Amino acid sequence: MREDLSVTALVTRVGEGDQEAWNEIIERYAPLVWSICLRYQLDRQDIDDVGQSVWLLLVEHIGSIREAAALPGWLATTTKHECLRVLRAGRRQEYPGLPPEEQLPGDPAAVTVEQELIEAERDAALRAALAELPDRCRELLTMLISDPPPAYAQISATLGIAVGSIGPTRARCLGRLRQSPHLAGFLADGVEGVEVSGTGR
Amino acid sequence: MSFVSDRWGDDDLLAALREAVRARQAVPAEFVEAGKSAFAWHNIDAELAQLTYDSSRDTRYEPSLRAETASVRALTFTSPHLTIELEVSEDSLLGQFVPAQPGTVRVQPADGAETTVPADEIGCFVIRPIPSRPFRLDCRTTGGTEALTGWITL
Numbered sequence: 001m002r003e004d005l006s007v008t009a010l011v012t013r014v015g016e017g018d019q020e021a022w023n024e025i026i027e028r029y030a031p032l033v034w035s036i037c038l039r040y041q042l043d044r045q046d047i048d049d050v051g052q053s054v055w056l057l058l059v060e061h062i063g064s065i066r067e068a069a070a071l072p073g074w075l076a077t078t079t080k081h082e083c084l085r086v087l088r089a090g091r092r093q094e095y096p097g098l099p100p101e102e103q104l105p106g107d108p109a110a111v112t113v114e115q116e117l118i119e120a121e122r123d124a125a126l127r128a129a130l131a132e133l134p135d136r137c138r139e140l141l142t143m144l145i146s147d148p149p150p151a152y153a154q155i156s157a158t159l160g161i162a163v164g165s166i167g168p169t170r171a172r173c174l175g176r177l178r179q180s181p182h183l184a185g186f187l188a189d190g191v192e193g194v195e196v197s198g199t200g201r
Numbered sequence: 202m203s204f205v206s207d208r209w210g211d212d213d214l215l216a217a218l219r220e221a222v223r224a225r226q227a228v229p230a231e232f233v234e235a236g237k238s239a240f241a242w243h244n245i246d247a248e249l250a251q252l253t254y255d256s257s258r259d260t261r262y263e264p265s266l267r268a269e270t271a272s273v274r275a276l277t278f279t280s281p282h283l284t285i286e287l288e289v290s291e292d293s294l295l296g297q298f299v300p301a302q303p304g305t306v307r308v309q310p311a312d313g314a315e316t317t318v319p320a321d322e323i324g325c326f327v328i329r330p331i332p333s334r335p336f337r338l339d340c341r342t343t344g345g346t347e348a349l350t351g352w353i354t355l
Contacts, residue, residue, distance in 0.1 A: 014240075022240040023237045023240075026233055030228050030233045030236055031224045031225050031228050034232060052239070053335050055239035056352040060242075089355075123221035123224045127221050127222065141215070145219035147223075170211070174214050177218070178209065
Protein backbone atom coordinates (compact mmCIF):
# COMPACT_ATOMS: atom_id res chain seq x y z
CA MET A 1 0.00 0.00 0.00
CA ARG A 2 1.47 3.29 -1.06
CA GLU A 3 1.63 6.17 1.35
CA ASP A 4 -1.00 8.84 0.96
CA LEU A 5 0.87 11.80 -0.48
CA SER A 6 -2.03 14.22 -0.82
CA VAL A 7 -1.40 17.69 0.55
CA THR A 8 -3.96 17.06 3.27
CA ALA A 9 -2.18 13.91 4.43
CA LEU A 10 1.19 15.64 4.31
CA VAL A 11 -0.02 18.58 6.38
CA THR A 12 -1.47 16.20 8.97
CA ARG A 13 1.82 14.33 9.22
CA VAL A 14 3.77 17.58 9.55
CA GLY A 15 1.51 18.44 12.47
CA GLU A 16 2.67 15.20 14.07
CA GLY A 17 6.30 16.24 13.66
CA ASP A 18 7.09 14.21 10.56
CA GLN A 19 10.19 15.66 8.90
CA GLU A 20 9.76 13.46 5.80
CA ALA A 21 6.33 14.92 5.15
CA TRP A 22 7.72 18.41 5.62
CA ASN A 23 10.50 17.64 3.12
CA GLU A 24 7.93 16.45 0.61
CA ILE A 25 5.99 19.70 0.98
CA ILE A 26 9.19 21.69 0.41
CA GLU A 27 10.14 19.57 -2.62
CA ARG A 28 6.71 20.07 -4.05
CA TYR A 29 6.33 23.80 -3.52
CA ALA A 30 9.87 25.22 -3.57
CA PRO A 31 9.45 25.80 -7.35
CA LEU A 32 6.37 27.92 -6.64
CA VAL A 33 8.21 30.16 -4.18
CA TRP A 34 11.23 30.32 -6.48
CA SER A 35 9.26 31.24 -9.60
CA ILE A 36 7.34 34.01 -7.83
CA CYS A 37 10.66 35.50 -6.66
CA LEU A 38 11.84 35.47 -10.27
CA ARG A 39 8.69 37.29 -11.31
CA TYR A 40 9.67 40.06 -8.91
CA GLN A 41 13.16 40.04 -10.42
CA LEU A 42 14.90 39.56 -7.09
CA ASP A 43 18.57 38.70 -7.03
CA ARG A 44 19.77 35.47 -5.52
CA GLN A 45 20.48 36.86 -2.07
CA ASP A 46 17.03 38.40 -1.83
CA ILE A 47 15.46 35.18 -3.06
CA ASP A 48 17.21 33.28 -0.28
CA ASP A 49 15.99 35.90 2.18
CA VAL A 50 12.41 35.55 0.97
CA GLY A 51 12.66 31.75 0.99
CA GLN A 52 13.95 31.72 4.54
CA SER A 53 11.10 33.94 5.73
CA VAL A 54 8.45 31.98 3.87
CA TRP A 55 9.58 28.61 5.24
CA LEU A 56 9.81 29.95 8.77
CA LEU A 57 6.33 31.40 8.50
CA LEU A 58 5.14 28.08 7.12
CA VAL A 59 6.61 26.18 10.07
CA GLU A 60 4.79 28.54 12.36
CA HIS A 61 1.45 28.54 10.58
CA ILE A 62 1.10 25.11 9.09
CA GLY A 63 -0.70 23.91 12.19
CA SER A 64 -3.33 26.57 11.80
CA ILE A 65 -3.98 26.20 8.07
CA ARG A 66 -7.45 24.74 8.34
CA GLU A 67 -7.94 23.65 4.78
CA ALA A 68 -4.79 21.89 3.63
CA ALA A 69 -5.78 22.37 0.01
CA ALA A 70 -5.35 26.10 0.58
CA LEU A 71 -1.64 25.62 1.30
CA PRO A 72 -0.33 26.50 -2.19
CA GLY A 73 -2.41 29.67 -2.23
CA TRP A 74 -1.15 30.60 1.22
CA LEU A 75 2.43 30.06 0.05
CA ALA A 76 1.91 32.19 -3.05
CA THR A 77 0.42 35.07 -1.08
CA THR A 78 3.08 34.89 1.62
CA THR A 79 5.86 34.79 -0.96
CA LYS A 80 4.41 37.80 -2.72
CA HIS A 81 4.28 39.78 0.52
CA GLU A 82 7.85 38.85 1.34
CA CYS A 83 9.03 39.86 -2.15
CA LEU A 84 7.42 43.26 -1.74
CA ARG A 85 9.00 43.65 1.68
CA VAL A 86 12.45 42.93 0.30
CA LEU A 87 11.92 45.32 -2.60
CA ARG A 88 10.81 48.08 -0.26
CA ALA A 89 13.78 47.53 2.04
CA GLY A 90 16.15 47.70 -0.92
CA ARG A 91 14.71 50.96 -2.14
CA ARG A 92 14.88 52.45 1.33
CA GLN A 93 18.62 51.82 1.43
CA GLU A 94 19.18 53.11 -2.05
CA TYR A 95 17.19 56.33 -1.66
CA PRO A 96 17.14 57.19 2.05
CA GLY A 97 15.66 60.62 1.43
CA LEU A 98 12.62 59.40 -0.43
CA PRO A 99 9.24 60.07 1.11
CA PRO A 100 7.64 56.82 2.20
CA GLU A 101 5.14 56.53 -0.62
CA GLU A 102 8.01 56.56 -3.11
CA GLN A 103 9.46 53.58 -1.30
CA LEU A 104 6.52 51.48 -2.27
CA PRO A 105 7.26 49.87 -5.59
CA GLY A 106 4.39 49.26 -7.92
CA ASP A 107 3.45 45.64 -8.17
CA PRO A 108 3.77 44.71 -11.83
CA ALA A 109 4.13 41.06 -10.90
CA ALA A 110 0.87 40.85 -8.97
CA VAL A 111 -1.18 39.57 -11.86
CA THR A 112 1.28 36.88 -12.81
CA VAL A 113 1.55 35.48 -9.30
CA GLU A 114 -1.88 33.93 -9.78
CA GLN A 115 -0.67 32.35 -13.02
CA GLU A 116 2.46 31.05 -11.29
CA LEU A 117 0.26 29.47 -8.67
CA ILE A 118 -1.87 27.68 -11.24
CA GLU A 119 1.15 26.41 -13.13
CA ALA A 120 3.03 25.42 -9.98
CA GLU A 121 0.08 23.39 -8.70
CA ARG A 122 -0.24 21.63 -12.02
CA ASP A 123 3.51 20.99 -12.20
CA ALA A 124 3.60 19.66 -8.66
CA ALA A 125 0.69 17.33 -9.43
CA LEU A 126 2.43 16.05 -12.54
CA ARG A 127 5.69 15.42 -10.69
CA ALA A 128 3.85 13.65 -7.89
CA ALA A 129 2.01 11.50 -10.41
CA LEU A 130 5.24 10.67 -12.23
CA ALA A 131 6.96 9.74 -8.98
CA GLU A 132 4.25 7.20 -8.19
CA LEU A 133 4.33 5.38 -11.51
CA PRO A 134 5.80 1.89 -11.62
CA ASP A 135 9.58 2.06 -12.10
CA ARG A 136 9.53 0.97 -15.74
CA CYS A 137 7.05 3.63 -16.72
CA ARG A 138 8.79 6.32 -14.75
CA GLU A 139 12.14 5.46 -16.32
CA LEU A 140 10.74 5.50 -19.83
CA LEU A 141 8.87 8.78 -19.44
CA THR A 142 11.86 10.38 -17.76
CA MET A 143 14.02 9.42 -20.72
CA LEU A 144 11.43 10.67 -23.19
CA ILE A 145 11.29 14.09 -21.59
CA SER A 146 15.02 14.54 -21.15
CA ASP A 147 16.72 17.22 -23.17
CA PRO A 148 17.74 16.45 -25.82
CA PRO A 149 15.47 13.40 -26.10
CA PRO A 150 17.49 10.24 -26.69
CA ALA A 151 17.03 8.16 -29.84
CA TYR A 152 14.70 5.18 -29.53
CA ALA A 153 17.72 2.92 -30.08
CA GLN A 154 19.33 4.36 -26.99
CA ILE A 155 16.15 4.03 -24.95
CA SER A 156 15.88 0.47 -26.13
CA ALA A 157 19.44 -0.29 -25.05
CA THR A 158 19.12 1.44 -21.68
CA LEU A 159 15.77 0.05 -20.64
CA GLY A 160 15.87 -3.26 -22.47
CA ILE A 161 12.67 -2.61 -24.41
CA ALA A 162 12.40 -3.49 -28.10
CA VAL A 163 12.35 -0.36 -30.23
CA GLY A 164 8.99 -1.42 -31.65
CA SER A 165 7.33 -1.51 -28.26
CA ILE A 166 8.52 1.89 -27.06
CA GLY A 167 5.56 3.61 -28.73
CA PRO A 168 2.90 1.33 -27.23
CA THR A 169 4.63 1.36 -23.83
CA ARG A 170 4.75 5.14 -23.92
CA ALA A 171 1.03 5.25 -24.59
CA ARG A 172 0.30 2.78 -21.82
CA CYS A 173 2.45 4.66 -19.31
CA LEU A 174 0.85 7.98 -20.15
CA GLY A 175 -2.48 6.28 -19.71
CA ARG A 176 -1.48 5.24 -16.21
CA LEU A 177 -0.25 8.74 -15.51
CA ARG A 178 -3.64 10.12 -16.48
CA GLN A 179 -5.29 7.88 -13.92
CA SER A 180 -3.19 9.23 -11.07
CA PRO A 181 -5.33 10.70 -8.30
CA HIS A 182 -2.93 13.65 -8.25
CA LEU A 183 -4.17 14.69 -11.67
CA ALA A 184 -7.86 14.13 -11.03
CA GLY A 185 -8.62 17.81 -10.62
CA PHE A 186 -6.75 18.77 -13.74
CA LEU A 187 -8.11 16.12 -16.05
CA ALA A 188 -11.72 16.13 -14.96
CA ASP A 189 -12.87 18.24 -17.88
CA GLY A 190 -11.19 16.09 -20.43
CA VAL A 191 -12.97 12.83 -19.77
CA GLU A 192 -16.54 13.49 -20.83
CA GLY A 193 -16.50 16.83 -22.55
CA VAL A 194 -13.97 15.99 -25.20
CA GLU A 195 -15.81 17.45 -28.16
CA VAL A 196 -16.94 20.57 -26.41
CA SER A 197 -13.69 21.50 -24.75
CA GLY A 198 -11.57 20.29 -27.62
CA THR A 199 -12.90 22.82 -30.08
CA GLY A 200 -11.02 25.68 -28.52
CA ARG A 201 -7.62 24.47 -29.66
CA MET B 202 -1.38 25.96 -21.02
CA SER B 203 -4.88 25.45 -22.26
CA PHE B 204 -4.47 21.72 -22.04
CA VAL B 205 -5.41 21.76 -18.38
CA SER B 206 -9.06 21.92 -19.25
CA ASP B 207 -8.73 20.33 -22.64
CA ARG B 208 -8.31 16.70 -23.27
CA TRP B 209 -4.69 15.86 -22.67
CA GLY B 210 -3.33 14.15 -25.71
CA ASP B 211 -0.21 12.07 -25.26
CA ASP B 212 2.04 14.74 -26.70
CA ASP B 213 0.45 17.47 -24.58
CA LEU B 214 0.82 15.38 -21.48
CA LEU B 215 4.44 14.59 -22.22
CA ALA B 216 5.20 18.26 -22.90
CA ALA B 217 3.52 19.24 -19.64
CA LEU B 218 5.53 16.61 -17.82
CA ARG B 219 8.74 17.91 -19.35
CA GLU B 220 7.86 21.44 -18.23
CA ALA B 221 7.02 20.26 -14.71
CA VAL B 222 10.31 18.44 -14.29
CA ARG B 223 12.24 21.36 -15.74
CA ALA B 224 10.57 23.77 -13.29
CA ARG B 225 11.75 21.62 -10.41
CA GLN B 226 15.28 21.32 -11.79
CA ALA B 227 15.53 25.09 -12.14
CA VAL B 228 15.42 25.47 -8.36
CA PRO B 229 18.88 25.37 -6.75
CA ALA B 230 19.42 22.52 -4.32
CA GLU B 231 20.50 24.87 -1.51
CA PHE B 232 17.22 26.73 -1.76
CA VAL B 233 15.32 23.49 -1.23
CA GLU B 234 17.65 22.39 1.57
CA ALA B 235 17.13 25.68 3.42
CA GLY B 236 13.41 24.96 3.34
CA LYS B 237 13.87 21.48 4.77
CA SER B 238 16.12 22.81 7.55
CA ALA B 239 13.46 25.28 8.65
CA PHE B 240 11.55 22.37 10.15
CA ALA B 241 14.00 22.42 13.06
CA TRP B 242 11.98 25.38 14.32
CA HIS B 243 8.72 23.48 14.70
CA ASN B 244 7.28 22.42 17.99
CA ILE B 245 8.54 25.28 20.12
CA ASP B 246 7.21 24.99 23.66
CA ALA B 247 7.11 28.64 24.68
CA GLU B 248 3.91 30.59 24.49
CA LEU B 249 3.79 32.16 21.05
CA ALA B 250 3.40 35.90 20.74
CA GLN B 251 1.63 36.77 17.51
CA LEU B 252 2.29 39.86 15.48
CA THR B 253 -0.73 42.05 16.19
CA TYR B 254 0.48 45.36 14.80
CA ASP B 255 2.97 46.39 12.15
CA SER B 256 3.18 50.03 11.17
CA SER B 257 4.64 49.18 7.77
CA ARG B 258 1.54 47.18 6.89
CA ASP B 259 -0.56 50.16 7.91
CA THR B 260 1.11 52.52 5.51
CA ARG B 261 0.94 50.12 2.66
CA TYR B 262 -2.81 50.29 2.52
CA GLU B 263 -3.43 53.67 4.06
CA PRO B 264 -1.06 56.21 2.58
CA SER B 265 -2.79 59.01 4.44
CA LEU B 266 -1.36 57.74 7.71
CA ARG B 267 2.20 57.79 6.54
CA ALA B 268 3.10 61.22 7.88
CA GLU B 269 2.52 60.04 11.43
CA THR B 270 3.87 56.53 11.22
CA ALA B 271 6.54 56.43 8.56
CA SER B 272 9.56 57.62 10.51
CA VAL B 273 9.64 54.75 12.97
CA ARG B 274 8.59 51.22 12.27
CA ALA B 275 6.67 49.82 15.17
CA LEU B 276 5.72 46.21 15.80
CA THR B 277 3.62 44.68 18.52
CA PHE B 278 3.61 41.01 19.49
CA THR B 279 0.92 39.77 21.80
CA SER B 280 0.69 36.59 23.83
CA PRO B 281 -1.88 35.82 26.51
CA HIS B 282 0.39 37.00 29.34
CA LEU B 283 2.87 39.35 27.78
CA THR B 284 2.96 41.97 25.07
CA ILE B 285 6.20 42.98 23.40
CA GLU B 286 6.40 46.35 21.73
CA LEU B 287 9.24 47.05 19.31
CA GLU B 288 10.47 50.16 17.59
CA VAL B 289 13.04 50.12 14.85
CA SER B 290 15.40 53.07 15.13
CA GLU B 291 18.29 53.90 12.87
CA ASP B 292 20.82 51.52 14.34
CA SER B 293 19.00 49.55 16.98
CA LEU B 294 15.83 47.84 17.94
CA LEU B 295 14.14 49.19 21.06
CA GLY B 296 11.67 47.06 22.93
CA GLN B 297 9.54 46.94 25.99
CA PHE B 298 7.53 44.32 27.87
CA VAL B 299 3.94 45.22 28.66
CA PRO B 300 3.07 45.02 31.49
CA ALA B 301 6.41 46.59 32.43
CA GLN B 302 8.66 44.15 34.25
CA PRO B 303 12.31 43.09 34.16
CA GLY B 304 13.64 40.00 32.46
CA THR B 305 15.84 38.85 29.61
CA VAL B 306 15.47 38.70 25.86
CA ARG B 307 17.18 36.05 23.81
CA VAL B 308 17.66 37.07 20.19
CA GLN B 309 17.45 33.95 18.04
CA PRO B 310 18.52 34.26 14.42
CA ALA B 311 17.23 31.54 12.12
CA ASP B 312 20.73 30.77 10.95
CA GLY B 313 23.13 31.85 13.66
CA ALA B 314 24.04 31.88 17.33
CA GLU B 315 21.65 33.51 19.77
CA THR B 316 22.53 36.48 21.96
CA THR B 317 20.93 37.66 25.18
CA VAL B 318 20.12 41.20 26.29
CA PRO B 319 18.63 42.28 29.62
CA ALA B 320 15.30 44.02 30.04
CA ASP B 321 15.47 46.66 32.77
CA GLU B 322 13.03 47.15 35.66
CA ILE B 323 10.42 48.70 33.36
CA GLY B 324 10.91 46.01 30.75
CA CYS B 325 12.94 48.07 28.27
CA PHE B 326 15.63 46.44 26.16
CA VAL B 327 17.91 47.39 23.29
CA ILE B 328 19.14 45.15 20.52
CA ARG B 329 22.08 46.54 18.60
CA PRO B 330 22.86 46.15 15.77
CA ILE B 331 19.55 45.33 14.12
CA PRO B 332 19.67 41.71 12.96
CA SER B 333 19.84 41.54 9.19
CA ARG B 334 18.46 38.03 8.91
CA PRO B 335 15.14 36.65 10.17
CA PHE B 336 15.10 36.29 13.93
CA ARG B 337 12.73 35.81 16.81
CA LEU B 338 12.76 36.98 20.38
CA ASP B 339 12.44 34.62 23.31
CA CYS B 340 11.29 36.92 26.12
CA ARG B 341 11.40 35.82 29.77
CA THR B 342 10.33 37.93 32.67
CA THR B 343 11.83 37.44 36.11
CA GLY B 344 8.30 36.53 37.18
CA GLY B 345 8.54 33.42 35.00
CA THR B 346 6.46 34.40 32.00
CA GLU B 347 7.93 33.31 28.68
CA ALA B 348 6.80 34.39 25.24
CA LEU B 349 8.33 33.67 21.86
CA THR B 350 7.66 36.09 19.03
CA GLY B 351 6.94 35.12 15.47
CA TRP B 352 9.71 35.54 12.93
CA ILE B 353 10.81 39.09 12.38
CA THR B 354 12.57 40.41 9.31
CA LEU B 355 13.62 44.03 9.27
